Amino acid sequence: MNENLKIIPLGGVEEVGINCTVYEYKDEILVVDVGLGFSEYDYYGIDYIIPDISYLKKKQKQIKALVITHGHLDHIGAIHFHLEDMGFPVIYGTRFTLELIKLKLEEAGLMDKMKDKLKVIDENSKLKFTHFEVEFFRVNHSIPQAVGVYIKTPTAKAVHTGDFKFDNSPINEPVADYGRIAKIGDEGIDILLSDSTNSLKKGHPVSESEVAKGLEDVIERAKGRVIVASFAGLVGRLYQLITIAEKYNRKVAIAGFSMRKTLEIAEKIEYLKMPKDLIVNIAQVNNIPPNKLLILTTGAQGEEEAALSKMAYTDYKGVTVKKGDTVIISAKTIAGNDRTVQNMIDQIMSKGANVRQTEDLDLYTSGHGYQEDQKIMLNLVRPKFFMPVHGYQYFLRAHGETAKSTGVAENNILITKKGSIVEGNSNQGYKIIKQFPCEPLLVSGSGVGDVGSVVLKEREQLASYGVVVIDIIVNKEKELVRDPFVISRGFVYVKNSQELIKNIVDKTKEIYNSMKANYKEVAEVREVITADVSDLVFEETEREPMIITLISFV
16 A cells, blocks of 8 residues: 555645645655635634644655645645644745745745745756656746646656646746646546636636736726726736836836735746836825826725725825726625625725726636636546546536546546545556545634634624623622623613613522522533523524623622
């Protein structure tokens, strides 16, 4: 069994995000991507979620490298959280990807430990370990220098696509390397792990060059300022916009720290060149004629602290949306952000600005291939076994159906979950042999993993129904000094709910007086009061506020 390759997804197979896959052969481990995800629990103080790498902590000395496919946060965003637990391994990535990783390491104070462990690769690189050989191939995505990974051991050959699409007219980069991928396929690939993000969508995504035409049309027609919101990582899109601005004699201002840093990195690696006389400081924009200005900004998802939201509701460094502006949202709204984005758009339009979205024109395209792209990858690689990754279970199963249509046998399609262990080799094939618990860690502020399901449930309860505090004061003889005092926050307005409050007080007195002669621990009384008052409150209001019972002795 030691001759088998193990493939273990620690994330990215039951959600969009937290992409992290372990490849293990004998005493060596490679980890492909260590990303974060954005939580559905945003309203309860959870910033994001990261993979649980408990499996790797026990095998720290076996980890030979982190291999990173590209620089999006769902593939690099959790690296700095887990480096110590992984023993500070070498990280391999393209130049642009590593520059983005450096920013995260510098913020976390880890650059001194990692400065000699960041190794640049490109699509022609080959890595050699004791058992693993790793090669790369170029793919198109929505960020520069994305690559797929070809992993070989003495008994197995696997391809891991990373995020990809096939764009035959990309902006400022070559097309995906069809020939190289086909050549890898000719070597006889045992198993393919492939991006499932858009597996429900038929056809191909719109080309970036088509998006450029739509953006140029809107900008050419605009009479006043143009403000374009997009993701900071969509460097190809930003390059288009800078080129369009130069064509129509508009100065460019950049709003948002992440966008500014990303463009600086893109210029550093010579992915793009920003003419010095074209770029102006955001503090200067109010001195430039409106029809001579384009502002690139973060905030396409309506994030409260992002530049566009501040321009809409207050101001961002003295800049506010005004009548005559054309605001372009060149990004798809992420599920869950719909209301926030709509509120921001309403606010922008109430100020007299014109808003153009992806629904109006082709102002956005996905970096993830649709079904036809997925078929191309499957037909080029021609794997015996197929393991869809990067998506919800529904996405993975849809991608499995697409694989069947290209000739992959149904029994050879492996739908995994977090913690699944896929094991096999070229002769025996692959199967899921078991699954271990692998729930993602919740990050809240500087805390990692300290917010578990119990705390999360409490936060949800507080957010949904509020809290009721029952304050009881007793003397040394265990007699009530006064009636229990009830405080309500986020539950009911006390002045308008006197009958309910009285019922809570009466129930509390009744329970306490029935127990005072016999109880040994105060905790016993607290638990009974809390449980019985919870039942009373639910019976009268059909709500479940958090009940906190305090008992003090005087």
